[in-house]
Amino acid sequence: MSINLEKIREIFSDYCPEKGNLMVLLHDVQKACGNWLPEEALKEVSKLTKMPLNKVYGFVSFYSMFSIEPRGKHIIRVCKDGPCAVKDSFVIEDMLMKELDVDMGETSEDNLFTLEETACIGTCTAAPAIMIDDEVYGNVAPESLNSILKKYR
Amino acid sequence: MKYNAKILSTDNVLLKNIGNIDPLKIEEYVTSGGYEALKKTVSMDRKEVIDVVSDSGLRGRGGANFPTGRKWLFTYNAQADQKYIICNADEGEPGTVKDRILMEGDPHQLIEGITIAAYAIGATKGFIYIRGEYRDSINTVNAAIKQAEEKGMLGKNILGSGFDFELSVAMGGGAYICGEETALIDSMEGKRGEPRLKPPYPPVEGLFGKPTIVNNVETLSNVPHIIVKGSEWYRNIGASCSPGTKLFMLCGDVNEPGILETPIDLSFAEIIKKYGKGTSGGEVKFAQIGGSSGNIFTPEMLEKVWTYERCCEFNVSYGTGSIFVCNDRRSVVDHLLTVAEFFEHESCGKCTPCREGTHRIKEIVEEFAFGEGTVSDLELLKELCLVMKRSPICGLGQACVNPVLDAIEYFKGEILAN
Numbered sequence: 001m002s003i004n005l006e007k008i009r010e011i012f013s014d015y016c017p018e019k020g021n022l023m024v025l026l027h028d029v030q031k032a033c034g035n036w037l038p039e040e041a042l043k044e045v046s047k048l049t050k051m052p053l054n055k056v057y058g059f060v061s062f063y064s065m066f067s068i069e070p071r072g073k074h075i076i077r078v079c080k081d082g083p084c085a086v087k088d089s090f091v092i093e094d095m096l097m098k099e100l101d102v103d104m105g106e107t108s109e110d111n112l113f114t115l116e117e118t119a120c121i122g123t124c125t126a127a128p129a130i131m132i133d134d135e136v137y138g139n140v141a142p143e144s145l146n147s148i149l150k151k152y153r
Numbered sequence: 154m155k156y157n158a159k160i161l162s163t164d165n166v167l168l169k170n171i172g173n174i175d176p177l178k179i180e181e182y183v184t185s186g187g188y189e190a191l192k193k194t195v196s197m198d199r200k201e202v203i204d205v206v207s208d209s210g211l212r213g214r215g216g217a218n219f220p221t222g223r224k225w226l227f228t229y230n231a232q233a234d235q236k237y238i239i240c241n242a243d244e245g246e247p248g249t250v251k252d253r254i255l256m257e258g259d260p261h262q263l264i265e266g267i268t269i270a271a272y273a274i275g276a277t278k279g280f281i282y283i284r285g286e287y288r289d290s291i292n293t294v295n296a297a298i299k300q301a302e303e304k305g306m307l308g309k310n311i312l313g314s315g316f317d318f319e320l321s322v323a324m325g326g327g328a329y330i331c332g333e334e335t336a337l338i339d340s341m342e343g344k345r346g347e348p349r350l351k352p353p354y355p356p357v358e359g360l361f362g363k364p365t366i367v368n369n370v371e372t373l374s375n376v377p378h379i380i381v382k383g384s385e386w387y388r389n390i391g392a393s394c395s396p397g398t399k400l401f402m403l404c405g406d407v408n409e410p411g412i413l414e415t416p417i418d419l420s421f422a423e424i425i426k427k428y429g430k431g432t433s434g435g436e437v438k439f440a441q442i443g444g445s446s447g448n449i450f451t452p453e454m455l456e457k458v459w460t461y462e463r464c465c466e467f468n469v470s471y472g473t474g475s476i477f478v479c480n481d482r483r484s485v486v487d488h489l490l491t492v493a494e495f496f497e498h499e500s501c502g503k504c505t506p507c508r509e510g511t512h513r514i515k516e517i518v519e520e521f522a523f524g525e526g527t528v529s530d531l532e533l534l535k536e537l538c539l540v541m542k543r544s545p546i547c548g549l550g551q552a553c554v555n556p557v558l559d560a561i562e563y564f565k566g567e568i569l570a571n
């Protein structure tokens with residue numbers, strides 16, 4: 001995907017350190033760039049915020065929701081913490097790896113899905129839980145996975 | 154159900170509206186008695202508001218149990234041209250879903266609580282720092298803020314009182330450590346979320362160096378009720394040393410997982426039985442209370458009522474209120490490994506004991522998981538944990554050893570037999 005610098009400028013027109021909104025805007029930029037933050041985007045952000053590039057890089061690399069590697073169109077996050085683990089989240093993880101033919105952290109051949117692990121997503125009373133983009137799925141049964149994935153295919 | 158969490162209790166205060174009103178319609182909140190507290194507040198003296206909250210005995214619900222009124226007083230007394238309030242909605246403690254439910258089910262209750270706190274301490278700007286994964290919470294709270302502004306409950310000259318307060322949403326980026334208040338503040342300042350050395354504490358020197366109150370979602374959601382019904386009403390709920398209701402979450406091996414609200418006058422065993430319809434898949438072996446860094450409770454401990462006083466006496470905590478039940482088919486070592494992996498990943502790496510220690514803990518627990526751990530490994534693990542309890546900068550490094558030390562104490566035989 002080509003980087004639309006104009007779009008990044010537009011997003012950052014609302015930038016204001018006193019509003020504490022760097023993170024909010026970077027989430028928007030990441031979305032606009034197709035789920036990752038290419039170098040040109042970070043350079044543009046550095047220019048717009050007058051933050052040195054290494055600081056921008058240091059910031060995004062600290063937070064696991066940001067990626068400086070290309071990712072797929074949809075991000076699937078599987079929770080692996082205790083309450084989900086005892087509800088067999090690893091089975092869901094294994095099935096997704098097989099179905100998409102990827103390892104954790106990888107993107108499927110068709111660039112449709114990136115599979116990631118996540119820390120708890122606040123759906124522990126309906127474990128196991130996964131997230132696809134902004135949508136959370138609780139009580140995920142192995143046999144329901146295909147119909148969930150279908151919505152994104 | 155939209156919130157993916159069943160509400161198990163019926164006689165509720167904080168959860169009363171959830172599922173019963175449309176969170177996106179401010180009128181429904183108002184009809185249920187909402188914003189009465191704010192009306193009352195703006196006619197009160199600021200100090201009087203703080204006194205009511207102090208007298209109520211409300212303690213922070215973010216895990217540390219600090220008296221809320223006392224915290225507010227620090228900031229009230231601080232002299233500054235700008236003060237801030239931040240609502241900590243970075244909820245990331247495994248097993249904890251309460252703040253999300255409160256935001257998505259009754260956002261105005263929270264907004265009202267924040268606005269009252271802001272008035273009391275003299276803050277004109279406030280933020281709700283919501284973790285990035287909680288997109289529904291972010292959208293709901295943003296919509297609710299807009300409605301509150303339109304109704305004159307936020308913004309300039311609130312309810313004609315002359316009090317101005319601007320509230321906005323700040324976002325997390327997927328770092329558990331940003332729940333720690335100084336890391337959260339650094340994150341909002343556009344930095345990596347690494348905890349600061351304390352003192353100074355945020356109530357004196359916080360966001361952009363200004364006096365800042367950081368309070369949890371559940372803490373602030375209590376405030377409107379205390380203002381309307383009075384501190385005495387609040388103090389009379391539950392045990393005298395732990396007044397008010399607390400939200401608890403049941404997950405893991407229970408028949409009916411979900412969220413519930415109760416005064417702290419029940420034992421965890423009673424909560425599991427009464428609300429969770431008992432343990433599933435076997436007898437209860439242990440429960441971890443309060444998230445990944447929470448203590449491990451044996452069945453005998455679960456029989457007790459854990460008031461604040463008893464927690465202090467036995468040096469344990471119920472933290473966020475999550476009750477993660479494990480039945481007798483679960484392996485303690487497997488559980489420790491999940492916890493150890495969590496902390497190895499979430500340690501921010503700023504200080505050596507935690508950065509190296511969380512890594513070493515995981516390595517040693519792994520030895521036991523592979524069936525290769527020895528008696529001396531276990532001794533080393535214990536020693537490492539005892540050092541980590543004292544030396545790291547922040548609560549993550551200090552508390553992440555709790556479940557490990559508890560497991561060594563209660564399940565030594567099982568760990569060595571592994």
Ligand SMILES: Cc1cc2nc3c(=O)[nH]c(=O)nc-3n(C[C@H](O)[C@H](O)[C@H](O)COP(=O)(O)O)c2cc1C
Binds near residue numbers: 218219
């Ligand atoms: C590692 C770590 C993570 C924390 N995560 C949270 C959190 O997600 N939410 C929260 O309210 N407090 C969290 N806290 C506690 C906060 O630092 C702070 O004490 C709390 O927000 C104060 O609010 P309260 O007084 O209303 O409880 C965390 C603390 C530590 C050390």
Ligand code: SF4
Binds near residue numbers: 505546549
């Ligand atoms: S204790 Fe751990 S999380 Fe806390 S500052 Fe040190 S390295 Fe970071």
Ligand code: FES
Binds near residue numbers: 080121127248
């Ligand atoms: S532990 Fe998986 S959603 Fe909380």
